[in-house]
Amino acid sequence: MNPLLHHVVTRIRSAECIGGTHLSMKAELPSDAIKEALAVEVPRLLKERHVEGVSIALISERKIVLTVGYGLRNAVTGAPLTPQTIFEAYSLTKPLVAYRALNLCQNGVLDLDRPLDDYRNTPYIGHDHRAGRITARTVLAHTSGLPDDETERRITFTPGAQWSYSTQGYCLLQQVIDQITAERFDETMKRHILDPLVMPSSSFVWEDRFESVMAQGHTTHGIPQGDRQIRVADADSLLTTASDYATFVVACMWPDGGESIDQPSRQMMQPQVSVTDNLYWGLGWGIEETDDGVLLWHIGGGTGAPFQNFVGVSASHGFGIVILTNSANGGAIFEPLIRMITGRSFALFKFVRDYFYG
Numbered sequence: 001m002n003p004l005l006h007h008v009v010t011r012i013r014s015a016e017c018i019g020g021t022h023l024s025m026k027a028e029l030p031s032d033a034i035k036e037a038l039a040v041e042v043p044r045l046l047k048e049r050h051v052e053g054v055s056i057a058l059i060s061e062r063k064i065v066l067t068v069g070y071g072l073r074n075a076v077t078g079a080p081l082t083p084q085t086i087f088e089a090y091s092l093t094k095p096l097v098a099y100r101a102l103n104l105c106q107n108g109v110l111d112l113d114r115p116l117d118d119y120r121n122t123p124y125i126g127h128d129h130r131a132g133r134i135t136a137r138t139v140l141a142h143t144s145g146l147p148d149d150e151t152e153r154r155i156t157f158t159p160g161a162q163w164s165y166s167t168q169g170y171c172l173l174q175q176v177i178d179q180i181t182a183e184r185f186d187e188t189m190k191r192h193i194l195d196p197l198v199m200p201s202s203s204f205v206w207e208d209r210f211e212s213v214m215a216q217g218h219t220t221h222g223i224p225q226g227d228r229q230i231r232v233a234d235a236d237s238l239l240t241t242a243s244d245y246a247t248f249v250v251a252c253m254w255p256d257g258g259e260s261i262d263q264p265s266r267q268m269m270q271p272q273v274s275v276t277d278n279l280y281w282g283l284g285w286g287i288e289e290t291d292d293g294v295l296l297w298h299i300g301g302g303t304g305a306p307f308q309n310f311v312g313v314s315a316s317h318g319f320g321i322v323i324l325t326n327s328a329n330g331g332a333i334f335e336p337l338i339r340m341i342t343g344r345s346f347a348l349f350k351f352v353r354d355y356f357y358g
Contacts, residue, residue: 098284217306
């Protein structure tokens with residue numbers, strides 16, 4: 001092992017032992033050194049945490065500097081996972097939905113604070129007067145009062161009163177976007193996000209061309225699951241690669257390639273509600289305030305989901321990381337990977353373990 005790599009790996013292992021150090025959210029080492037460190041440590045981590053495969057895209061200085069894949073696309077066939085492998089993004093879809101919604105707001109087509117029922121032909125929940133308080137803002141900030149379960153159509157608390165994660169709320173917003181754009185959701189997202197940003201390996205519905213590059217999700221016991229082959233797009237249906245998703249992150253945060261941030265992105269990163277100490281939710285992103293600036297983040301896939309994914313980005317540092325895994329155990333590698341890259345710990349991971357995997 002060369003001296004630089006030895007230093008990186010030593011720092012990684014020390015950070016895991018003592019709970020991390022508080023360094024900058026910048027990738028402090030050259031990308032080739034980080035790639036060498038990942039090549040040593042990630043296979044070890046996959047084996048240790050029983051994760052079949054992972055694809056990682058790293059952003060530094062507002063550019064994608066590294067995309068790598070490790071492990072297996074399918075544990076039974078032994079097909080290797082590569083940077084071209086496609087994953088089910090699950091809830092990593094939500095920041096794209098939020099960005100599209102805020103663009104519609106910017107164009108005057110959607111109002112953040114107008115009841116979503118105003119855009120529908122029929123009330124979403126007709127028997128509860130509180131439904132009139134469900135707006136795009138409350139949905140994007142997960143304060144809508146709607147439960148996470150999409151089959152349980154009811155209001156659990158007064159919209160705007162508190163935070164509670166809700167996929168159902170995002171699906172309601174997606175239906176409203178369909179209504180006001182008069183387009184199928186997959187078509188409007190392709191026309192306004194995927195194509196303009198040049199995300200050629202992404203789609204909101206299954207495409208037959210994905211067959212040879214699609215990752216198989218795996219259970220906690222490593223059993224491959226069949227492709228869902230999603231035919232109807234919704235707020236959780238994005239299929240993508242780590243590189244494509246990082247392309248969205250870069251364009252969302254720094255649309256001109258410089259330090260400026262556009263209006264929808266600024267809105268996304270403004271805290272709307274407190275979640276727990278130092279953790280907030282904006283209009284589409286989780287937000288952690290640290291002594292080194294703000295980290296925006298999101299996960300995709302909760303307990304038992306055969307794909308587990310994570311994205312974290314610091315707009316002020318020009319840094320970001322996308323982690324896509326094809327394992328129900330994938331959430332176990334998020335924190336050590338982030339420590340490996342940044343050299344520090346984040347409070348969000350305890351919250352994620354307790355709330356999404358508890």
